[in-house]
Amino acid sequence: MYRTIEWLDDTNEVKLVDQTKLPLATDYIVTKSHERIAQSIKVMEIRGAPAIGAAAGMGMALAAIESNAKSKSELISYLEKAAKTLNTRPTAVNLTWATNRMLNFAKEAEGTVDEIIQKLIEEGKEIAEEDVRMCRSLGEHALQFIKPGFTIQTICNAGSLATVHLGTVGAVVRVAHEKYNGDIKVYATETRPRQQGAKLTVYEFIEDGIDTTLITDGMIGTVFRDDRINCCVVGADRILRTGHVINKIGTYTMAITAKYHNIPFYSVAPMSTIDWETNVEDVAIEERDGDEIRIINGEYVTVPNAKVYNPAFDITPPELITAIITDKGAVEHPTETKMKRLLA
Numbered sequence: 277m278y279r280t281i282e283w284l285d286d287t288n289e290v291k292l293v294d295q296t297k298l299p300l301a302t303d304y305i306v307t308k309s310h311e312r313i314a315q316s317i318k319v320m321e322i323r324g325a326p327a328i329g330a331a332a333g334m335g336m337a338l339a340a341i342e343s344n345a346k347s348k349s350e351l352i353s354y355l356e357k358a359a360k361t362l363n364t365r366p367t368a369v370n371l372t373w374a375t376n377r378m379l380n381f382a383k384e385a386e387g388t389v390d391e392i393i394q395k396l397i398e399e400g401k402e403i404a405e406e407d408v409r410m411c412r413s414l415g416e417h418a419l420q421f422i423k424p425g426f427t428i429q430t431i432c433n434a435g436s437l438a439t440v441h442l443g444t445v446g447a448v449v450r451v452a453h454e455k456y457n458g459d460i461k462v463y464a465t466e467t468r469p470r471q472q473g474a475k476l477t478v479y480e481f482i483e484d485g486i487d488t489t490l491i492t493d494g495m496i497g498t499v500f501r502d503d504r505i506n507c508c509v510v511g512a513d514r515i516l517r518t519g520h521v522i523n524k525i526g527t528y529t530m531a532i533t534a535k536y537h538n539i540p541f542y543s544v545a546p547m548s549t550i551d552w553e554t555n556v557e558d559v560a561i562e563e564r565d566g567d568e569i570r571i572i573n574g575e576y577v578t579v580p581n582a583k584v585y586n587p588a589f590d591i592t593p594p595e596l597i598t599a600i601i602t603d604k605g606a607v608e609h610p611t612e613t614k615m616k617r618l619l620a
């Protein structure tokens with residue numbers, strides 16, 4: 277299991293795994309620059325909602341150091357600019373959740389500028405440690421739905437590489453695998469166009485000795501019909517108070533197919549991924565460059581000027597979801613009223 281991102285205390289630098297090189301190479305990016313962190317989020321050297329949140333939090337701490345601020349108001353205005361710079365992907369709510377948290381923390385913090393900067397570094401590190409704790413907790417809460425011998429279908433990568441450590445779906449699989457002495461299997465879709473399932477999920481789970489099968493995205497109907505799957509467990513980039521789940525493109529298709537074949541469909545995420553404000557019609561779905569589809573490993577797989585539509589995420593409505601599982605517990609057949617109980 278990777279430690280996807282960490283703060284280096286001796287040099288006040290951030291070190292993160294370059295996920296664009298995996299699984300064939302393990303390279304690290306080490307930086308003092310919040311703009312470099314913003315770039316890493318944009319080009320998906322770091323990706324996955326909770327990992328993006330941790331990177332944004334640490335990016336704000338780097339910005340505080342880079343500010344050379346002489347006063348608190350100077351520091352705050354520099355951090356406000358840094359929050360905009362870091363906001364390079366619109367769908368994963370953890371990004372703005374983390375930059376807002378760091379900004380509010382700075383505004384409420386007392387002491388000299390240097391003291392506030394030190395406190396911000398600790399807060400950035402705390403966001404990362406909280407994520408590890410939340411993932412472990414949601415893995416425990418998921419056990420009520422996962423039985424020995426289960427085969428779990430997942431999409432994209434919501435493993436340790438999508439978080440700071442352990443993962444969300446990664447925690448569900450790893451906690452059950454631990455609890456049931458390895459008697460758990462996983463099916464992972466390739467997850468075109470960026471193949472997070474093939475490149476990251478299969479790699480992570482095989483590294484951990486978890487029986488994992490790779491399928492292409494178009495095979496889920498057959499795999500579900502042939503009773504190969506006991507349940508689906510997917511991550512989330514944003515969960516709304518209504519129970520709508522925004523996750524990797526293909527999740528909605530998987531939910532519909534699961535419903536048709538009476539296969540339970542679970543979405544797992546830390547509380548930092550719940551957006552209590554936004555209405556479903558206002559959710560920003562990131563559209564990425566068409567070459568992500570036209571080109572595979574540097575080779576065109578179609579005519580270079582082919583017209584392409586490339587939404588990176590989709591929205592699954594609550595009626596297709598058996599339960600949303602968080603570090604604060606599970607919400608079965610989610611509704612707005614039931615979701616609010618997570619805040620109790």
Ligand code: MRU
Pocket residue numbers: 323324325326368431432433434435438439443444445472510511512513523524525588
């Ligand atoms: O485009 P990505 O790779 O950042 O998309 C990631 C996902 O959709 C994950 O399922 C989601 O962020 C949950 S990660 C725990």
